[in-house]
Amino acid sequence: MATQLYPSKDILYSPQASWFGDEASPMLGWYHPAKLRDAGGSRQCGVVLCPPFGHEYMVSYLAYRHLANQLARAGFDVFFFDYSNTGDAADVDVLTDRIGLWQENIRQAAAQLRKMAGVQHIALFGLRLGGLLAASVAHEIDARAMLLMAPVISGRAYAREMLVLRNMSSISDMNGLQADVDLDQARDPAHTVTDDELTGYEFSAATRSSLGKLDLLKMPAPAMPVFIQARDDVSGQEAKLVNAWYHHDHALHVSDLPGYAAMMTEDAHDTVVPMAVWAAMQDWLSRYFPLASIDSRPYAVTRDVASIAFNSQVIEEELLEFEGMFGIVSHQAGADPKALPAVVLCNIGANHHVGNHRLYVTLARTLASYGFHVLRFDKSGIGYSKATPDDRENDVHAAAGVDDVSSAMYFMQGKYHSPSFVLAGLCSGAYLSYMAGLDDERVSGLVLMNQLTYRWQEGDTIDARRKNTIKSSHYYLQALAKADTWKRVCKGQVDFPQIAGNMLRRIGKRLRTQWQLLVTSLTHNNLLLGRVARNFRNMEARGTELLLIYDASDTAVDVMTEQLGRHASLLGHSERIRLEIFNGADHTFTPRWAQSALADLISKHLHKRFNAASANAAK
Template structure:
């Protein structure tokens, strides 16, 4: 597969061997994040059967250019789909085109098929009733809000905009989606109908009106069940690949007969776009491969201003692609570019658009998958690669599991001189450990005044036992930490101990900012080891703590995302005035830079040091 840019839209071309092409239309918002891995897998499987496949990001999503505020999201997305179809027809040998879309992307594909002729149409769990879709989104938002601590939940705006796991739907967007009815759209189509259509429904009869409409208008239409949908459509780290549904799509598409022979035109993969880029007013973004074969990233560099020597390396959050939850990584990158700072948003191996892990290396435990040493190694490789590109000061950034990986990489990678770790859950996560989604101690305290929670307890819907266990465990951890400090029993803590991590960062001279929401569960370990808000960290420590109000763990609220982006800006601006140690002052011994680029990183190389005096 090769990256491609057309009309400010970023995409990937999987070049096949024949004259049949397929455009994949992704869903919208959180469903785009959750389904990216499956759609890439589908593209690869179709390509293996000879199809040339183009998958892409709509304007305003993913790595594509930002959208205008006034855009009608449906019309704009349909324009993007039509542009993708035209690109496939214009620049390749393709004479037979299929549109395949998932969820809202299926609706976009159907509407595009009413404006631009395609030979076949594949609609996966299509949104056929816009009002029902908005109700589903509203219910998901409510579920998310119910899981938040009361102060954070109460701070979320209510009315006007609809925030669904970070995707903001303005009032006009909601109105546009409520009016969506793709069955009716086919009645007024401008072009001949696709010869064949396949619909995979979540439940039997969900698309009955659409099915009947397509058949009545002359399209040979099949309707089947989307097997494995429920296990698939959940957070990326827990999502189960819908292999049966993907096989159904590949087999159905392959069974269709092609009416024309391949043309002699140059394949799109070998033509233009040898060095594609997305250009905004303030930035130029290029797809790059770093460190080792198959490792992918987007390098965002400032445009029109002087470039600073500092660069932000943005890690994956959980198992999500480099774009980030609610496009946070893209927003950080383009905001920093306005200030003259470059950034690299990476996919570790097995995530996003980097090479997949071999089956025998894929952890079965979701926590192992997102806290693996392999991710740490890839972040280290990315930092080393950035140094070869002329960046003397590499700051790594991550949220939750990404915070963990960037912190661990900073312990072993000489090029990393700064870290911004947001909502770090633990300083060390051993293999096999299951991180719970329990509340923090502060969150539990705030819940005591939340009568809606007490009503659930009185009705037997919620047990107090897990809360009691968490409080007892937290108290025990704090007591052990106090005893260790008082008796100085662990003056030389190992690197998997929180104090050992802080010591190693201090010794290496890594400026580290730990950012927490005031009710985040990650604060519990920090408080147990270093006192409230890190007040027992050593004087003059390189590791600093900042606690922010009304910040949800995944930064899905606009307020939380904006606050963290501000902290990134301030941290990077501070680098301009600081004197950065010359590269090589801290090294891996005799290991060369070339070796570091290609070899696994040994996390045991952190070493030891004396315990700092705590306040």
């Protein structure tokens, strides 16, 4: 029953995605309204969740969503958002640094939450860099409480730590784009990892300099209650912070509950939400903001469409939901949705729809600038979409994923009258695209990037696949020429039995594909091909454009070779099949040059192929 106190079920229970901030540079935020009926009232306190930076943002995304839900159930209004130039937000051309911009973003998010929820008080939560940024503006936004999880204490030390990690990375020495694997090709200076990037994200000298000026130990002790959650993987500097803030007149609570390390994993698939930590934070915060009845509350007005400047064009991005799944459609302002196939981007592993280092955001907006309508969405169990039918999250290869892709195509047909579809994805996203495109006549194109499997069976696990996975043969040939490899061999740090066993299996599979190629050429009979090669040939025969993209050192190259032959020779020669191999891009195309080159390659290829197809059809 809708009343003034409970205006609608949607406002009470469903997180609301909305664009906010400046019209010229919008950000995406998720408003989690206080669940007044569950909590028994409102706490008249809104909590702004300030995200961390880079990879830490990606792996903690699911945990942030759970924290927002936890606090909303307790009667808090919550706002989780993306800083400018991160996540789904628009890029702002800041010539100096990002730190001042992100501090202003937190101020904007607090103002937005006050406007949407009508709350009297604001509290701030921040993880890692988000904690440092939150503390730096807490006084300015009149925050009444602060929750910090493993906060960055010194911006200068954090910047140094990030640079050390970058220099230790396997992508710190990169080569350029090439059409084939060629170990003798000279380095292209334009295709190197610059000093102003960090694991695929911009991290300029100006930003590092500005960050170095922030230090929690040098800030005045906050005049508000503070909850500090310590790290449980290494000894952090939380003790120093407690000593610096201990003598102020407000409550300072330190928690050593475990949960940080299990959340901050190398892969989003492995992240474990620290529910015990979230419960402790909720209990602590609730003591300072008791429940109270309210006479009325504003109805949250959301902005579903944003206009974003990109490559000298205006890209419109629409927020949408279909069958319990969230997505964003990018298209050029005024573009005809029926002129070209719609492009659907399928999740990279358990990462939500922005993709690793925002790869899908860059790709979607680049494709949109070429006239395509592009949907990046979260399948069941990822991001803000519903759970899978068996109520699981982060289930990367769930069988329901193929149905989700099909549902996405039906939605785009209904809303935009899309004539056909190009399915694109990286890693598990490539697998879902491949599976969804096998028998669906609506699929006129596939873009498969570093696809690691062509068959996922019940009982398979990512952990088991990882254990039995080694680098590509190309990688090991390169490694033999490096002195560091032999040092590791002498120290017993190289698992020769596993590598040798896998290499022998690869040789056997390659001999089989060579035999298939020979027999098929002599008999002109595709039935002698393996199942995967036949699937690709059948899709090509029905007119499907196939673009296969790999990094030369990725094991996906060997997986492809085992199924399709060297250089995909089992697929024959067709203008509808294109194979491209990058050198030095890594599995997720982390270097910024690789991201740009990849988006440019895919957009130009699809634009050329489907504009040519449209022209031929018109004749």
